[in-house]
Amino acid sequence: MSATPAGPARITVLDFARMHADGERIAMLTAYDHPTAELLDEAGIPAILVGDSLGQVLLGYDTTVRVTMEEMLHHTKAVVRGTRRALVVGDMPFLSYATPEEALANAGRFLREAGAQAVKIEGGVRSARIIEALVKAGIPVMGHIGLTPQAINALGKVRVQGRSREEARALLHDALAVQEAGAFAVVLELVPAQLAAAITARLRIPTIGIGAGAGCSGQVQVVTDVLGLGSFVPRHARPYADLRGTILAAAQAYRADVEAGAFPGDAQATRMDDAILDEVLGRGAADRDAVTGAADVAGGIPLDRDL
Numbered sequence: 470m471s472a473t474p475a476g477p478a479r480i481t482v483l484d485f486a487r488m489h490a491d492g493e494r495i496a497m498l499t500a501y502d503h504p505t506a507e508l509l510d511e512a513g514i515p516a517i518l519v520g521d522s523l524g525q526v527l528l529g530y531d532t533t534v535r536v537t538m539e540e541m542l543h544h545t546k547a548v549v550r551g552t553r554r555a556l557v558v559g560d561m562p563f564l565s566y567a568t569p570e571e572a573l574a575n576a577g578r579f580l581r582e583a584g585a586q587a588v589k590i591e592g593g594v595r596s597a598r599i600i601e602a603l604v605k606a607g608i609p610v611m612g613h614i615g616l617t618p619q620a621i622n623a624l625g626k627v628r629v630q631g632r633s634r635e636e637a638r639a640l641l642h643d644a645l646a647v648q649e650a651g652a653f654a655v656v657l658e659l660v661p662a663q664l665a666a667a668i669t670a671r672l673r674i675p676t677i678g679i680g681a682g683a684g685c686s687g688q689v690q691v692v693t694d695v696l697g698l699g700s701f702v703p704r705h706a707r708p709y710a711d712l713r714g715t716i717l718a719a720a721q722a723y724r725a726d727v728e729a730g731a732f733p734g735d736a737q738a739t740r741m742d743d744a745i746l747d748e749v750l751g752r753g754a755a756d757r758d759a760v761t762g763a764a765d766v767a768g769g770i771p772l773d774r775d776l
Contacts, residue, residue, distance in 0.1 A: 482609045485516070494686065497516040499690070500518075502544065504551065506557075509555065510552040516556045517558070518589065519544055519558065520560045521536045521541060521560040521618070521619070522618070532618070533562070534563045534619060535563075537562060540562075541583075542582055556586050558587045561591075576588045577608065587609035590610055590612060593612065604651030611655065612654070612655035615681065616630050616660075629659045630658075637661075640660065640668065641671070645671070658679045659705070665684055669686055679705060680704070680705030695708065696708070696710050
């Protein structure tokens, strides 16, 4: 008896490094549920980020700060179940990595319970000690510098980072700190394109840009922006579909059909044998008076009668 053919091998951080070394641009998207992850995996997307952006685009929170570990683990499990090939990266939520001990415990849950292959952590120099501790424990880490959404209360608003001399130099230090701490890649969010390209040229690890120009080693986008599901399109995003319009039109058409009695039709319904229905309702031959042929109960069995 022949063995069952093995499925496609899951991409690892070593594959990430090889893709970077070969000059291959890396396409990454977020996903938060099983069916979306399954489609992205089938499309050949090599890396999927279960971002804490799910707080805003999926759960309706005002910021990512409110997302919990339990919510992140719940959605990461669904994404992992929907993939066979993609590298799945779990986003460490706010205050889940304040100390090395907390970071190890929570990052371990992403790998052990949820099945992710790596985690992402915001912060450069300030998070280097945490990244180093995780990497030493065998947990692959993707860094994240530039705009760090979990620090929105300190930043005040969403804005491009690194435009001034001081900010740009700080980002260079952040990028090098993330690399030296052992991260296998780093996200650059809302960074001027020239600065992002300069950082990319100075690093050995791949940079994954979002709103950071084409000079990065790869790109990551929020999947709802790519699919056109939101009512707002960020400047850094390009919708490749209009699913918001498609879903809206479908829901409106469905409502109209229900209200008009056009749905469901015969194709969406199942029928049973009419003779069996007559027996169920007390209208069958066995229920009729043998002499008169009249039904024992006019119109069949009442609804309030025990059958």
